[in-house]
Amino acid sequence: MEIIAHPREMQEQARRWREEGRRIAFVPTMGYFHQGHLSLMEYAREIGDRLVVSLFVNPTQFGPTEDLDRYPRDLERDTRLAEEVGVDVLFTPAAEQMYPPGYQTYVTVNGLSQGLCGASRPGHFRGVATVVLKLFNLVMPHVAVFGEKDYQQLVVIKRMVSDLNLPVEVVGCPIVREEDGLAMSSRNTYLNPEERWSARCLYRSLQAAQQLVADGKKTREEILSTVQQIISQTPHTRIDYVALVDPETLQEVAAVQGAARLALAVWVGHTRLIDNTLLVET
Numbered sequence: 001m002e003i004i005a006h007p008r009e010m011q012e013q014a015r016r017w018r019e020e021g022r023r024i025a026f027v028p029t030m031g032y033f034h035q036g037h038l039s040l041m042e043y044a045r046e047i048g049d050r051l052v053v054s055l056f057v058n059p060t061q062f063g064p065t066e067d068l069d070r071y072p073r074d075l076e077r078d079t080r081l082a083e084e085v086g087v088d089v090l091f092t093p094a095a096e097q098m099y100p101p102g103y104q105t106y107v108t109v110n111g112l113s114q115g116l117c118g119a120s121r122p123g124h125f126r127g128v129a130t131v132v133l134k135l136f137n138l139v140m141p142h143v144a145v146f147g148e149k150d151y152q153q154l155v156v157i158k159r160m161v162s163d164l165n166l167p168v169e170v171v172g173c174p175i176v177r178e179e180d181g182l183a184m185s186s187r188n189t190y191l192n193p194e195e196r197w198s199a200r201c202l203y204r205s206l207q208a209a210q211q212l213v214a215d216g217k218k219t220r221e222e223i224l225s226t227v228q229q230i231i232s233q234t235p236h237t238r239i240d241y242v243a244l245v246d247p248e249t250l251q252e253v254a255a256v257q258g259a260a261r262l263a264l265a266v267w268v269g270h271t272r273l274i275d276n277t278l279l280v281e282t
Helices: 007-019 035-047 075-085 124-139 148-163 186-190 193-198 200-214 220-232
Strands: 002-004 024-029 050-055 089-091 143-147 169-173 237-245 259-268 271-280
Touching: 002 007, 007 024, 007 050, 007 089, 007 124, 024 035, 024 124, 035 050, 035 075, 035 143, 035 169, 050 075, 050 124, 075 089, 089 124, 124 148, 143 148, 148 169, 148 259, 148 271, 186 271, 193 200, 200 220, 200 259, 200 271, 220 237, 220 259
Parallel strands: 002 089, 024 050, 024 143, 050 089, 143 169
Antiparallel strands: 237 259, 259 271
């Protein structure tokens, strides 16, 4: 595995691969790899001739009071794990290379970025869309793989790719969970033992919603009431949002008709966790 730190060097390598007719698969990450990240890499490895994984804690997607400085980092461990998966290039640019002095160009995906996480993290998706577009220009992938845990991010990136006519196929992969159902996340490391126990309520609430739909209870009120009750009765939790939305537009829906995405963000102690599931009418 090669480690490339300079953006221009990454772009030159990608250009050489394309000239050779290689299919480039790409997984953008902020590092501190867990099995969720590795599953994306393993899938990308199968669908591409060359696999690039970026490791960049992107400052523009963090708000001024968020956890940029304490976001977990372990380059040595991440390098070992990426190499074991079969990554060809680990791209590790520095912030000053991605956003040099005088930088002032940003990408905004209106509408899709406004609700859900966008409501409580203003500017977050502007930072996400901007860095992903920059990474696409540097890595020049044919296909890019994202996890469905960050579902709103996936929808935003797909819209940006469509709207800007980018020659990249964007693929979403299923959420990878711990044995007790908690969605794998680098931020899970922030949880103390009591909070970690409480965090299981996110998945339990999603399971309860799936059972409601299976039992024919499909209205927004029935589903959200049950989810909110499960979470609010669990110690150390505070709901940021619980929403039932159209899977493509992310607009609130009144009931599960065909399919709807149940999305939630919950503070567990001082850690904000997100999760979601697709509810399908039977």
